[in-house]
Amino acid sequence: MLTPGVAHETLLSRRTLQLWAVTFLTCFGIASAAAGLIEALFNDPFKPFGAYYLGAALLGCCTIATARVWPRTSFSRYFPIPGTTITIVVGDLFDQDGHLVVGMNDTFDTDTGSVIAPHSIQGQMLAREYGGDLTWLDEDVEKALRDVPPTRLESRTDRPRGKLARYPIGTVAVIGERHRRFFCVAYSTTDNGNVVHSSLDDLWQSLSGLWEAVRLHGERRTVSVSVLGTGLARISNLPPGDLIRLILISYMAASREAVIADQLRLVIHPPLAANLNLQGIEDFLSAQ
Incomplete structure (x- = not known):
């Protein structure tokens, strides 16, 4: 659920206020046109109660506009072909059940004491899923990568x-x-100074590899992913809304080749959601 502070910020954002005004004026224009037509056909039926009709029209338009922009915490769409559901959720990634996607860098760093920010998704996984046990997490990652040859080995000097x-x-x-x-x-890649870099091509390539791994190992269970590319590895010049659309397009394209999961849950952190046009994302999903 959206916290009251985030909901308040979302409702008072410039984008939301613009959408509210457009919706209100559209509704009021339709109501005015309808009233004019009725008045022409029935010889001024509103005259005795004009103020009441105007008040009702204004109240109705306000209600419709507010309902149109009110923050939603989740919405879904089921796709019969390929047989999967996509759900958009405002919340905490680690509160979700099922499998989780964790974005990492090309060295799979995990140490929140020197390289990884504690508040990042990697940092939260260490704290919340591994109880802060760095050795345990590193052992699991090394075991998972044992058959993957590295492209390069850096020196400790560099x-x-x-x-x-x-x-x-x-x-x-x-x-x-x-x-x-x-x-x-x-x-993303991390240079030897631990500055993170990523690009649109990197994200698309990583999503392709991700969906294949989920298909092979996820047993079609729900998989939840955050909005990759919005943290320290932010992809420049690409707004979060476009990143969300890119993730959804990538998933749908891969799903049409073979089913990946019964449900993809895209989880948007509340502070990020406060600055997003969630209605636009819902409209995008509905149009697919």
């Missing part, structure tokens, strides 16, 4: 902090248990 083995963009380390797997996908 990279003082972080892991040294670099893997291709789109590599997925599948960790966790059968009922709750974590699909750790490399969608």
